[in-house]
Amino acid sequence: MLIQLQDIKKTYNMGSEKIHALNGVNLSISKNEYVAIMGSSGSGKSTLMNLLGCLDRATSGNYTLTGYDTTKLGAGALAKVRNEQIGFVFQSFELLPRLNAARNVELPLIYSKGNQWRSRRKRAKEVLDRVGLKDRMYHRPNQLSGGERQRVAIARALICQPSILLADEPTGNLDSKNSESIMALFDQLYNEGQTIIMVTHEENIAAFAKRIIRMKDGQIVSDESVNGGSVH
């Protein structure tokens, strides 16, 4: 099992009031699944996403990622887990404007273990080729279209060969044509064996996934497999 959540709770203190963003979530996701997490705003899907991405820690419960318990890890160790296991794709791309595509893609390698500084450019080239942007390597973000920018961001997410590709509303800032091409890319990556978890509130985007998890008030209300996928 790639991901195992056991009775995960996340509580925020808003003054005297306690807000239960997640209220006892149990979830398992195995390797090479393609999962969409859906829900309205305030349903807890973003909180779940942050927890899965090790950007945040649960108030209680256990989160096991690739067999390791992440619950007790400190900030430095969590950074290492993010670097090695998780590739983030954000709604607003989050590319650094002064760096060209290749340099943006190389960014995670700067913080990763081992001396890959000689092979860095080669690996950036490979992943940019994988997302179909080989000829845009030395363009800056402002010289790229929205779809191309998101492809660069996906390439950056893939460069450390993460266990999970975690996408937060990946098409939220794109028109329908670019959205489709990004979803086609996700399909391609899934078929190549990549595990993908994406958060979205758009039904037609979620429809690309093989498993849809719906959330409400900090709890999972439905978990179904679609498009011939299977729930584990």
Place this chain on the structure above:
Amino acid sequence: MRKLFAAPLRFIIFIIQSIQLALGQIWANKMRSMLTTIGIIIGVASVTAVVAAMTGLKTKVLKEFESFGANSIYLTPRVPEEGRLKNAAMRLIQFKPSEFNGVLEHCESIEYFSRMGFTGQNVRKGQRSIQNVEITGIEPSWHKIEDRSVVMGRPFTIVDKNQTGRVCLITPDVRDKLYLDYDCIGQTIVVGGRTFTIVGVVDKRIESSMFGGSGESFEIYVPYQTAYKLWQPYTMLLAASKTPELANDARAELRFYMRRIKNLKPGDPDTFRIDVIQQVVNRFNQLSMVMTAVAAGIVGISLLVGGVGIMNIMLVSVSERTREIGLRKAVGARPAAILLQFLVEAVMLCLMGGLLGILFGQVFTMGISKIPNANLDLSYIPAWAVSVSFGFSALVGVTFGMFPAIKASQLDPIEALRHE
């Protein structure tokens, strides 16, 4: 072996990357970076210029001292202020020429010595005369101790000494005042009613405007034995140690010797005084070091003001780049990596300020060395001041960059990514 070097190598590569990143950031905000570093530039420039001026002044003064001879030792009679010899007769305190006969034998650090006798006499040549000229009786060794070149004729020899000859050396001013020929060697003048033959012309004492020694210098030198026979002058001893470092040894040996000669008992204060130029030079060196440090310290306060400017701009930078920090954290940057990145940026800013500051300091220094009559013509920035300036700039960068860098490293990645 590879494993052994992997961690430090990674760290070095990471530092190089941080420096690249910082330079890029500084370059991207050229105007702002420039304005921020002005405080550091002015601070470093003034510190280096002040140090340069102090160093120049010191060099100048030391040169003056050295013209007196760093290994020179002066022995003069002195009535003690207390003890049984407080009211001793002057003739007991005064030196007799024969008292110094054993100096070379008993003081092994002393290389040469010359008795010196001082008196004032009127000097005359035909109708022209000079009142109360400083007459100094010297021995041939004097020429080896005092750095006074004989520009014409010859110095005194052992023959002059042994024959108590009526010969003299004069300064060019005496020659001119008495309207002697330019080449006055062999001519005679009347000193204190006795006729002397001029055998040489000696340069006048090197004295600078700093010590008030300006104008004419009337000096006449005669063999000590001649002066002693004629005038019983006030006598002192000029000696030179073998090296400047031995000056203090020589002083101790001479003191021991003189106490025995003067029959002083244990507990009696000295009836003489020994001065060593090296001592004065050391004292001056200490003093000037303290003064330089104090002056540089006061001016260095302006560097702190520059540091506050750095802190301010780094805080702005952190706040502007909150999303970037969030992203870097999301892709795996540890807090320490973010801290280092911002710290390196602050240090780079300060070092650039330091570099420009040193350049401006050099310009200032060239400027002050041109100020007339200020005795600053030897001003220069010593190497240690350059390294201290750099070091201090880096320190200011670390000190004032630390708070913004800690702030950046502690940012919550989720909050940071949500930041507008």
